[in-house]
Amino acid sequence: MSQRVVYFNGQFVPESAARVSIFDSALMYGDMAFEMTRTYSQRPFRLREHLDRLYGSLRLLEIDCGLTIDQMEQITRETLERNLASETADMDWQIMHDVSRGPLSVYRTALTEGIRPTVSINCWPLITHMGGFAPNYSNGVHVVIPAQQTLPAHLVDPKAKTRSRLHYQMANLQASRQGAGRWPVLLDPDGYLAEGPGWNIFLVKNGELLTPEPRNILLGVSRATTIELARELGLAVRETNLGRYEALRADEIFCTATTYALVHARSFEGQTLGDGSPGPVFTRLVEAWKKLAGVDFVAQAQDYAQRLPAWEQAALSALGRKDAR
Ligand SMILES: Cc1ncc(COP(=O)(O)O)c(C=O)c1O
Structure with missing residues (x-):
């Protein structure tokens, strides 16, 4: 190596x-x-x-x-x-x-x-990130609203991707206090859903994709890809203001980000979405993503998960670390 x-x-x-x-x-x-x-x-x-x-x-x-x-x-x-x-x-x-x-x-x-x-x-x-992430593809994540709100664009524009991220870290800490696997979605000062600390959010209602307006959020590359793929699949997509109410009534919720592409939410604010498994719209989008990427990234993550312990041991040994077995 x-x-x-x-x-x-x-x-x-x-x-x-x-x-x-x-x-x-x-x-x-x-x-x-x-x-x-x-x-x-x-x-x-x-x-x-x-x-x-x-x-x-x-x-x-x-x-x-x-x-x-x-x-x-x-x-x-x-x-x-x-x-x-x-x-x-x-x-x-x-x-x-x-x-x-x-x-x-x-x-x-x-x-x-x-x-x-x-x-x-x-x-x-990506073996470390995706190997650790793999179970989320089948289990889904639990999206919660933390006390921490996002910074509105007129204070610090979230369209710029910067290391000034204390508010995201606070949201992570608050969500983790609610239990393992909790993912915080920050509200903007008007009480609308904005985004997670490293991801954008989508709701599905009656077959239509809904996502927050491009205002108090980072314009995710994966968000744009998802919108593009959805339109190619003939799905309606709307950028709009979405609150807790809309999310609680959604048929499906999922999150998008570069490393994992997209992952479904099993629950929102403690309430299970459907039976908690990936919904039909999400599943179609995952298949379209895999085709576009030319890689079954879900299978890849599962493979990385198997190989991760040995990979980490080899990396620690190469450093001469005492905690290497
Ligand atoms: C705050 C925030 N929102 C959304 C995203 C998703 O963006 P992308 O799809 O380009 O990874 C990120 C990615 O790191 C982020 O930090």
């Missing part, structure tokens, strides 16, 4: 050597834009859409990363290419972009390279 490499400020370095300064604006303010893309069959899925969103986030934060979007795409592909050989050919990857303004200028005398934006791209094998 060769070591993973990271693109870090103009160079490819071993993952363990990529270090961000403690004086970085990301650490001081959460002042960092990021993106998360995944591969299917080792090819990045909708990379350009993710990079387009990254450059939108950077524009909002007024950060010039020093690379054009074309250069960023080319370097991203190269980073992935350089990492593929570290895993088996059936491994898919998470690709993470992190870009900050760099260290604060008040600390410039502590820095050998001077002040410049921090730009990193790392690739991580």
